[in-house]
Structure formats: C-alpha cells, structure tokens
Amino acid sequence: MSMAYDAEHPIPMPPILWDNKGFWDGVTKHELVFQRCKQCGTWLHPPRPACPRCRSFEKEWAPSTGKGTVYSFVTYRESPHPAFKAPYSVVLVELEEGVRLVSNMVDVKPEQIFIGMPVEAVFDDVSEGLTLPKFRKVG
Amino acid sequence: MSVMRSIKNKAAIVGIGISSFSRDSQRTELRLACEAIKVALDDAGLTTEDIDGLVKQTDDASDEHAVTSSMGMGNLTYFGECRWGAAPGAMVMRAAMGVAAGAANYIVVYRAVNGSSGRRMIPSMRTSGQMSTSDLLQWTFHAPFGHMSEAGRVAMIVRRYIHEFGINSEQFGWVPVVCREHGAQNPNSMYYKKPFTIEDYRKSEMVVEPLRRLDYYEEADAAAALVVTTAERAKDLRQKAVYVLGAAQSMVPETEELNSYYRRSISGLPETAQVGKKVFSMAGVAPKDIDCVQLDDSYGPFVPMQLEELGFCGRGEGVDFCNGGNHIRSEGELPLNTSGGSLGEGHLHGMNHLIEAVRQIRGTSTAQVEDARLVLVASGAGGPASGLILGGK
Numbered sequence: 001m002s003m004a005y006d007a008e009h010p011i012p013m014p015p016i017l018w019d020n021k022g023f024w025d026g027v028t029k030h031e032l033v034f035q036r037c038k039q040c041g042t043w044l045h046p047p048r049p050a051c052p053r054c055r056s057f058e059k060e061w062a063p064s065t066g067k068g069t070v071y072s073f074v075t076y077r078e079s080p081h082p083a084f085k086a087p088y089s090v091v092l093v094e095l096e097e098g099v100r101l102v103s104n105m106v107d108v109k110p111e112q113i114f115i116g117m118p119v120e121a122v123f124d125d126v127s128e129g130l131t132l133p134k135f136r137k138v139g
Numbered sequence: 140m141s142v143m144r145s146i147k148n149k150a151a152i153v154g155i156g157i158s159s160f161s162r163d164s165q166r167t168e169l170r171l172a173c174e175a176i177k178v179a180l181d182d183a184g185l186t187t188e189d190i191d192g193l194v195k196q197t198d199d200a201s202d203e204h205a206v207t208s209s210m211g212m213g214n215l216t217y218f219g220e221c222r223w224g225a226a227p228g229a230m231v232m233r234a235a236m237g238v239a240a241g242a243a244n245y246i247v248v249y250r251a252v253n254g255s256s257g258r259r260m261i262p263s264m265r266t267s268g269q270m271s272t273s274d275l276l277q278w279t280f281h282a283p284f285g286h287m288s289e290a291g292r293v294a295m296i297v298r299r300y301i302h303e304f305g306i307n308s309e310q311f312g313w314v315p316v317v318c319r320e321h322g323a324q325n326p327n328s329m330y331y332k333k334p335f336t337i338e339d340y341r342k343s344e345m346v347v348e349p350l351r352r353l354d355y356y357e358e359a360d361a362a363a364a365l366v367v368t369t370a371e372r373a374k375d376l377r378q379k380a381v382y383v384l385g386a387a388q389s390m391v392p393e394t395e396e397l398n399s400y401y402r403r404s405i406s407g408l409p410e411t412a413q414v415g416k417k418v419f420s421m422a423g424v425a426p427k428d429i430d431c432v433q434l435d436d437s438y439g440p441f442v443p444m445q446l447e448e449l450g451f452c453g454r455g456e457g458v459d460f461c462n463g464g465n466h467i468r469s470e471g472e473l474p475l476n477t478s479g480g481s482l483g484e485g486h487l488h489g490m491n492h493l494i495e496a497v498r499q500i501r502g503t504s505t506a507q508v509e510d511a512r513l514v515l516v517a518s519g520a521g522g523p524a525s526g527l528i529l530g531g532k
Binding site for chain 1: 270347
C-alpha cells in the first residue's frame with residue numbers, strides 16, 4: 001500500500017528557498033542529494049546557510065546512496081490535510097550518510113513498518129510538477 | 140558599577156488572575172486578557188496606574204498598546220515578548236529581570252487565548268506566505284509528506300522513546316488520568332466533577348500513532364495574568380509573596396520547535412535537562428527538595444520524559460514512576476499539575492501552571508499539597524524550554 005491522495009485537493013508544494021533549492025532540483029531529476037560541507041565534509045540536513053560544525057558557508061550538493069533504515073515513524077489515523085487520505089505513515093529515515101529525512105513508504109502497510117527496517121529511496125511523481133523522494137523496503 | 144549576578148530572591152509574584160476555562164468564552168481575547176489583568180491587580184492590591192511594565196507571549200492576540208489603552212495604563216517603561224511553549228517560565232523570568240534591574244517596578248505578564256472557539260494555532264492551516272525562513276526550511280521537508288500536525292511531530296519523538304526504553308504505550312495513560320483527576324477537583328477546569336479513568340484512556344482512539352486523543356491537551360478559551368515586582372516591594376503588599384528562586388530559558392545545539400529529530404539522540408528533552416541544571420543550581424536546591432511540579436503536559440508522554448530530564452527519576456524510568464498515579468497525585472511524593480494542567484484544566488499554553496504554582500505556595504490550591512514550599516514549573520517540551528523554581532521563603 002502506498003500513500004493515497006485525494007485528487008480534488010493539491011498536495012502542499014515544498015517552498016523553495018536558496019538554501020534548499022539544490023535538494024529539490026535533485027529530486028526533480030530523480031537524484032537524492034544532500035548538502036555537504038566543502039571544508040569539513042559534514043553531511044547536513046535539513047539544509048542550512050552555514051555548516052554548524054566548522055561555520056563554513058562553502059557547501060556542495062552531494063549524491064546519497066539512498067540506502068538507510070527507519071529511525072522513527074508515526075501513523076496518521078486522522079488526516080490533517082484533505083490531500084492525504086488516512087491512514088498513512090510518515091517515516092524518519094536515517095541514511096547511510098548519517099542525515100535523516102522525513103518521508104513516506106511505498107508498497108508497505110503502516111503495520112509492517114518497524115524501527116530499524118532497511119529501506120532505499122525511490123522517486124514518486126505524485127502530481128504535475130511535484131516529485132517526492134520516498135522509500136521502499138529492502139529485501 | 141555593581142554586577143547583578145543572579146535574580147534569585149530579587150523578584151516575587153504578588154498577584155494572580157485567571158479566568159474560567161470554557162469551550163466558548165463569548166468574548167474577544169483582548170477582553171479576556173483585560174479581565175484577567177484586573178483580577179490579578181485586585182489580588183495584589185494594585186491599580187492600573189501602578190503598572191509600568193508588560194510582558195506578553197509573541198503569538199498572543201492582544202498587543203501591549205491595546206491592553207494599555209483598554210485598561211487606562213500609561214507610562215510603561217518596559218515591555219517585551221517571549222516565544223513558543225517555553226513562554227510562561229520565560230515571561231516571569233523576563234519580568235523578574237525587569238524589576239530586579241530597575242527597568243520597571245510592577246510588571247504584568249498576561250496571556251489570553253480563545254483556543255477552543257476562535258483562532259487556533261494549527262500549522263497546517265497556515266499558508267507558507269506567512270511563515271518565517273526558518274519555519275519554511277522545516278515545512279519544505281514535512282508538508283509534502285503529510286507530516287503537518289503538531290501532534291505528529293511530537294509522536295515521532297515519542298515513538299523513538301518507546302522503542303529505546305521498551306515502554307508499553309498504554310502506561311502513558313497515568314499522566315492524563317492524574318491531571319484530569321486534579322482537574323475534576325478544580326471548579327475552574329474543563330474536567331470539573333468529570334470522572335476519568337485509565338479505562339477511558341485505553342479506549343481513546345489513536346489520532347497519530349503512538350498518540351491517542353486523550354494524550355492531547357484540552358482545547359479551551361481562557362486567560363491568565365500575574366504581577367511581578369521586587370522582593371522589597373512585595374513585602375508591603377496584600378498577598379503572601381511568591382519569590383523567584385530559580386529561572387532559566389534553554390536552547391541547545393540543534394533545538395528545533397517540536398521537530399528536533401535531526402540530532403544524534405531524539406529520545407530525550409535536552410532543553411529541559413539544561414533548564415533543570417540551571418534552576419536547581421540558581422535556587423541552591425535539589426530535586427528531592429521540590430514539593431510539587433507543574434510540568435508541560437500539552438502532550439502527556441512528554442511528562443515522564445521531563446521528570447527524567449529534571450532529575451526526579453532516571454532515564455527511561457519516568458513512565459514507571461507515573462504508573463498507577465500514586466507518586467504524582469496531590470497526596471503523593473511528587474504531586475504533578477495539581478490544577479489539572481493542559482490535560483485536565485485546559486490548554487492555556489502553560490500559564491495555568493504558573494498560576495497554580497503560586498496557589499500551592501499560598502496554600503490555596505483545590506488540590507493543596509501539605510506545606511508546599513518549593514514548586515518547580517517547566518514550560519516547553521520538545522523544543523525551546525524554560526523553567527522556574529518558586530518559593531515562599
């Protein structure tokens with residue numbers, strides 16, 4: 001089971017700012033990229049103007065393997081927005097690079113999700129002009 | 140030039156005012172605020188002419204100038220705001236600093252919310268055009284995935300806490316039960332004379348797993364105000380003074396407002412731990428000396444986590460400590476939220492917790508703790524936090 005949307009109501013679009021544009025540009029091309037500090041190599045998410053470790057403003061968008069595990073998750077039994085049909089789960093995935101990303105699972109029921117579940121990124125073209133990075137179970 | 144090293148014992152709360160909690164106040168928030176201020180001034184034996192400072196919560200609908208115009212106040216020399224769930228403790232701290240530094244003599248702290256009938260603060264209802272850059276940088280990674288409710292953000296942290304400490308989530312029910320038992324004794328509260336048991340909790344439906352409906356604060360229309368002055372002036376006033384013995388605000392690296400889940404560990408509340416260290420050290424007391432606590436119970440599962448972080452029990456032991464409710468009832472060793480708090484009295488964003496702390500020290504609570512001398516108040520959980528230790532000296 002994947003996320004079910006109500007076609008009558010548009011999915012909220014992600015606001016694009018200078019600090020996060022690279023992430024969404026990557027997703028549009030079906031590439032998962034995260035900010036990486038050019039000075040100290042620290043992976044950063046959510047994106048920031050500066051690296052909290054070395055304070056450098058020099059960063060690059062570096063490709064992720066897309067592999068990780070479920071770090072935590074919740075299941076909405078009531079939907080807070082008409083675009084999303086409950087029940088649905090939101091997962092917090094910890095990627096191999098160490099960053100965590102909020103997302104949804106594809107082809108998995110809420111009851112099947114567990115902390116530590118190995119997952120990998122997929123790209124879901126959910127509506128005109130909106131692609132979302134999601135995850136599927138590995139193995 | 141002398142340096143003020145601490146505001147310990149420099150300021151006191153000398154007046155309190157609180158409205159009843161209802162589903163529909165039939166008043167504007169401004170009127171609710173003014174009414175609570177009037178009650179607080181009468182309680183203190185002061186008049187509007189005495190007031191020269193105001194502290195408000197940033198999101199409060201009643202601006203300072205609207206309050207002064209309505210109440211016939213003039214000549215303010217000090218005013219400011221505090222943010223988030225952390226506001227209540229921080230507002231008293233700010234007022235205490237204001238009087239201790241001589242910026243004003245009598246400062247009113249106020250908060251009024253039509254949280255049930257009127258304007259609600261649900262992020263999903265906001266449009267991105269009204270959001271700050273920092274909020275947008277969170278929203279961009281949450282909203283498209285349907286992660287849009289405040290409770291959903293809390294639930295993400297609670298799930299991890301359950302996982303790391305092997306908690307049976309039904310045991311979260313004892314905090315809502317005890318808070319609502321205390322609310323049932325309080326004529327002002329949403330739960331007055333309403334029985335509430337652990338069975339009610341168990342039957343409560345999941346809204347955002349692992350959170351149930353009855354883990355949530357009780358939406359209400361209400362207002363509260365209090366008056367802060369110097370310890371010296373407090374001696375001449377009508378009420379038993381309630382002194383600020385410890386006060387702190389807290390943020391730590393990678394604090395976010397309710398979505399601090401990008402940092403290494405997310406199963407704790409490090410902001411609350413930092414509040415605890417600071418207020419205990421400032422007041423010169425330890426957790427064992429505290430007679431009663433008023434903690435942020437906007438979401439019940441954050442209460443055992445706060446008890447742990449404040450040093451009342453070990454990490455992962457908070458749920459066991461609350462199990463059965465005997466430790467945290469008004470006759471227990473660490474009475475919790477004795478007016479009912481956000482779960483059992485009504486959600487006034489933590490202001491009722493301050494008012495109740497003052498009542499406990501005055502000896503006027505509807506769930507009075509015998510000989511309550513030291514009360515700890517914690518505001519904000521899962522984001523910026525603040526806290527106070529109040530005492531009667």
